[in-house]
Amino acid sequence: MDIPVTHAPGIGLVWPREGVTRVPFQVFSDPAIYAEEQKRFFRGPIWNFLCLEIEIPKPGDWRLATVGETPVVVTRDEHGTIHALVNRCAHKGALVCLQERGNAKALTCVYHSWSYDLAGRLQSVAFRHGVRGKGGMPEDFSPEQHRLEPLRVEVFCGLVFGTFSDATVPVETYLGETMARMIRRNLGRPLRLLGMHSQIIHNNWKLYAENVRDSYHATLLHTFYTTFKVNRLDMDGGMLLSEDGRHSISYARRDTLQQSDEYQKVHAAQYKSALAAPEMLDTWTEFDDGITHCIQTVFPTLVVQLTLNSLAVRFFTPRGIDKTELFWIYLGAQDDDEEQTRKRLMQSNLTGAAGLVSLEDGCINEFVQRGTRGSEDRNAFLEMGGRDVASSDGSRATETGIRGFWKGYRELMGF
Amino acid sequence: MREAIEDLLAAYAEAIDDGALERWPQFFTEDGEYHIITRESYAAGLLIGIMYCGSRGMMEDRVQALRTANIYEPHAYRHLIGRPTIERNDSAFAVRTNFCIYRIAQDGDTVVFATGQYIDQIVEDRGTLRLRSRRVVLDSRRVDILLVLPL
Numbered sequence: 001m002d003i004p005v006t007h008a009p010g011i012g013l014v015w016p017r018e019g020v021t022r023v024p025f026q027v028f029s030d031p032a033i034y035a036e037e038q039k040r041f042f043r044g045p046i047w048n049f050l051c052l053e054i055e056i057p058k059p060g061d062w063r064l065a066t067v068g069e070t071p072v073v074v075t076r077d078e079h080g081t082i083h084a085l086v087n088r089c090a091h092k093g094a095l096v097c098l099q100e101r102g103n104a105k106a107l108t109c110v111y112h113s114w115s116y117d118l119a120g121r122l123q124s125v126a127f128r129h130g131v132r133g134k135g136g137m138p139e140d141f142s143p144e145q146h147r148l149e150p151l152r153v154e155v156f157c158g159l160v161f162g163t164f165s166d167a168t169v170p171v172e173t174y175l176g177e178t179m180a181r182m183i184r185r186n187l188g189r190p191l192r193l194l195g196m197h198s199q200i201i202h203n204n205w206k207l208y209a210e211n212v213r214d215s216y217h218a219t220l221l222h223t224f225y226t227t228f229k230v231n232r233l234d235m236d237g238g239m240l241l242s243e244d245g246r247h248s249i250s251y252a253r254r255d256t257l258q259q260s261d262e263y264q265k266v267h268a269a270q271y272k273s274a275l276a277a278p279e280m281l282d283t284w285t286e287f288d289d290g291i292t293h294c295i296q297t298v299f300p301t302l303v304v305q306l307t308l309n310s311l312a313v314r315f316f317t318p319r320g321i322d323k324t325e326l327f328w329i330y331l332g333a334q335d336d337d338e339e340q341t342r343k344r345l346m347q348s349n350l351t352g353a354a355g356l357v358s359l360e361d362g363c364i365n366e367f368v369q370r371g372t373r374g375s376e377d378r379n380a381f382l383e384m385g386g387r388d389v390a391s392s393d394g395s396r397a398t399e400t401g402i403r404g405f406w407k408g409y410r411e412l413m414g415f
Numbered sequence: 416m417r418e419a420i421e422d423l424l425a426a427y428a429e430a431i432d433d434g435a436l437e438r439w440p441q442f443f444t445e446d447g448e449y450h451i452i453t454r455e456s457y458a459a460g461l462l463i464g465i466m467y468c469g470s471r472g473m474m475e476d477r478v479q480a481l482r483t484a485n486i487y488e489p490h491a492y493r494h495l496i497g498r499p500t501i502e503r504n505d506s507a508f509a510v511r512t513n514f515c516i517y518r519i520a521q522d523g524d525t526v527v528f529a530t531g532q533y534i535d536q537i538v539e540d541r542g543t544l545r546l547r548s549r550r551v552v553l554d555s556r557r558v559d560i561l562l563v564l565p566l
Contacts, residue, residue, distance in 0.1 A: 195463025197453050199558040227484040276479070277472030325557070330463040345462055346469065353558035354451065354466040356477075360486045362561030 011036060015415050020403040021387045022379040025372035027415075028204040034321045036413065041300070042068030044412045045168040047154070047161035049302035049315045050074045050084055052329060054158060054193055060103040060118065066317045067162060072151065073097045073107070074160055077118035082155060084162035085120040085148035096148065107148070120148035156180075157187040159302070159313070175298065176242040182249050182296055185287060186306045187313075190334035194344060198327045199353035203365035205301070205318040206409070208326060211361055212295065212303050212314070213401030215239050215250040215392075216384050221364060224356045228275055237293070238393045245389035245404030246299035250396055253290045280346045283308045297401070299408050307357075309340070310347040322369055326362075328352045382406075416508070420501060420537060423544045424512055428494035431565060436481070439565055440474035443546045444538060447471055451551040451566060454531065465553070465562060474565075481563050492528065492564060493517040507547055510535040516566055518559075529566055530554045 011032050016022040027033055042048065050065040051074050062075040064087065071087040073096065089096050089109040096109045096116065106123060108115040113126035122143040130136030151162035154171045161171055172180050201208060211217070219226050237252030275281070283292075286309060293307045303314040311333075316326045328351065332344050351358045372378070385398025389407050392398040409415070423442065430438040443449065452464025468474045481487075497513035511534055518528035536548040551566045 193461065195452075195456050195461040197456070197465050197556050197558065199561065201560065221486060223484040223486070224480055227480070275472075276475045277468075277470050279469075280473060280476065341462065345467055348463045349467055349473075352465055354562035356480050356485070359561040359563055362558075363487055366560070 013415060015410065016379055018387075020389060020406045020410070021382045023210075023382065023406060024376070024379050026376040028207060028369060028372060029321060029376060031321055033413075034204075034318075037318075038068045038070070040414070041409070041412050042070065043164040045163070045165040046300060046412065047163050047168060047171055047174055047298075048151075048300075049298065049313075050153075050160045050162045052158055052191070052193070052313065052331075053082070053155055053160055054191055055101070056082065056160075058103065060105055061101070062097055062104065062107070062118075063101045064097060064099075065162075067151070067164070069318060071095060072162065073148075074153075074162070075107070075118040075120075078105075081119070082153050082160055083119050084151040084153045084160070085116075086151070088149065089114055090122060090146040090148060091125075114146075116148050120150050122146045122148075157183050158191055159183070159187065159304075175247060176244070178240055179242050179247045179249070179296065179298070182294065183298075183304060185289075186294070186296075186304055186311065187331075192332045192334050192336070194330040194332050194341070195348070196327065196329045197353060198325050199362055200319070201316075201324050201326055201362055201365055202322060203324060203369040204322055205316060205324045206405075207365035207368050208316050208324055208361070209297075209300060209405055210402045211365055212297050213248050213250075213405050214399065215396035215401060216399055217364075218250070218396065221360050222357045224350075228281075236394070237396050238391065239385075239396055239398055239401055240391045240393075241389065241400060241404050244408065245400075246408035247297055248401040248404060249294055249296045250401065251291050251295075252293040252396070280349060281308065282343055282346065284340065284343065297405075299405070305351070307350060308347050309343050310350055311344065312348075312351060324365075417501060419544055420499060420508060420510055423537065423546075424496055424499060424510075424533070427546075428496055428514075432491065432493055434491060436478045436564065439478060440471040443471050443474065443549070444540050445471050447474075447546050448548045449474060449546075449551075449565070450549070451553065451562070453553050453556045455556050457550070457552045465558065466565075477565065485563055487561060487563050489521045490564070491519045492566075493519065496533075507536040507538045510537050514566075526559065528559060 013026060048067045051063045055063050056074060056076045059076055059078045062073050065072045065074055073085050073087040075083045087095050087097055091112055091114045094109055094111045096107050106115050106117055115124045117123050127135060128137050151164055154161050156171045240249040296304045301316050305312050311331045313329045316324050319325050330348055332341055350356050382399045382402055385392050385400050389400060389404045392400050427442045449468040450464055451466040456464055495515045499510045499512040502509040511532055513532050516529045517525055519525050531553040534550040534552055535546055537544055538547045
């Protein structure tokens with residue numbers, strides 16, 4: 001008997017007519033929207049960050065990843081080509097690779113021993129011809145018609161991206177010239193993995209996507225910067241957006257710090273003491289363009305940072321409607337000397353789950369998640385720096401990056 | 416000597432659980448090292464973990480920051496520590512101790528926040544036993560919410 005198809009009920013969401021300057025709180029807690037994102041958004045025409053190329057350096061290396069909630073395995077085959085495959089056996093749907101990372105000549109499902117090559121093509125099926133002439137697959141069974149579902153893959157500056165959509169434009173086009181140039185500046189060199197960890201934050205993934213594009217909050221919530229006079233909004237800096245508004249670069253120049261009366265009025269500037277161990281912030285000039293801090297977002301869930309000499313890649317992935325895993329990967333250049341590596345270690349204290357500058361982000365998005373409970377019919381208000389989606393030269397007191405995220409989100413979701 | 420080492424380990428845990436964090440750097444030598452790292456990174460020989468202090472001064476800065484700059488919901492820890500294994504080297508005692516740390520939130524919510532092992536180098540410093548190095552090796556790669564109080 002055929003089971004009738006049940007159509008998902010329409011999502012009752014009306015985006016306010018003020019556009020990207022308003023965000024309905026419903027989008028952070030509605031299970032129907034979350035389910036729809038898995039299809040329309042994460043399988044839409046976007047590049048999802050999967051892993052770093054240096055995490056799978058050798059033929060046969062693999063590493064697990066997720067796109068939305070979809071489990072993915074990234075492999076390097078015997079020719080050195082990188083593949084991304086849904087980690088779901090073509091037979092019964094079990095996970096094929098179980099370990100976080102590994103190395104193998106073939107990927108074999110433990111359930112019924114269906115075995116795939118590193119490009120995801122089905123190679124063999126246990127008992128295909130039965131046992132002692134009995135059982136087995138039907139005569140017309142064809143291994144060529146079964147495989148691990150592939151994603152399209154592109155590698156840019158050591159970043160491995162995957163997409164489910166045929167419509168996704170090449171990564172460099174997706175990024176645009178300004179964004180591609182900054183990634184090349186920071187990551188376009190032989191890299192060395194220095195460390196990694198993750199944190200679980202108890203909020204919808206989009207709240208973190210907003211948070212990393214929010215240059216307005218940086219020195220207000222993260223008071224370590226102002227407390228120890230590392231960085232303030234009156235430093236020369238700004239917020240650059242890609243042409244489509246989806247990606248952003250928040251940057252600052254350290255040497256142009258000026259006094260500003262506005263800062264005397266907020267709590268962030270109350271404490272004046274210096275560090276007991278200032279060697280934590282010993283730096284060297286890595287690039288001659290004067291930019292000392294840059295935090296770059298790549299739509300939707302990747303962040304590349306070079307703050308002082310702390311080079312790191314962050315990415316985040318939904319683990320449920322109000323649960324997100326945020327990964328931190330710390331990097332150095334392969335030709336760093338011992339002293340430079342030591343400086344990167346010292347500065348790693350600034351970011352991560354225990355980051356002196358970043359740790360508040362572990363809880364602030366949860367505060368929004370909790371604060372908006374019962375107010376799903378209300379909206380966030382995002383008019384700092386204007387109402388448009390455009391670069392903000394000279395000021396980071398703006399929410400333009402967040403508006404840019406919502407512009408992209410709405411385009412993909414059809415909201 | 417075992418008893419003196421166990422007393423140091425217990426006093427360290429008690430100071431943190433009592434919120435007496437200003438005492439925390441005093442358990443280390445002046446150039447003492449404190450490093451929180453995941454088991455996975457530790458096994459892979461990676462350099463960067465979750466928190467690194469290369470001197471007592473850096474620990475003092477941590478405490479100063481969490482008292483005056485960092486923002487988080489109030490919470491406390493409760494350490495349970497196991498019986499240490501102790502080896503005497505030429506210059507120090509190499510001590511390993513299992514730990515389980517609960518996190519108690521202001522609303523009473525109590526969770527296992529971290530399990531793992533302290534890998535310590537303990538030396539006699541002007542008549543007192545102190546940590547020359549403490550590696551806090553976490554069993555999990557994941558930190559729940561954030562890490563601000565030392566482990």
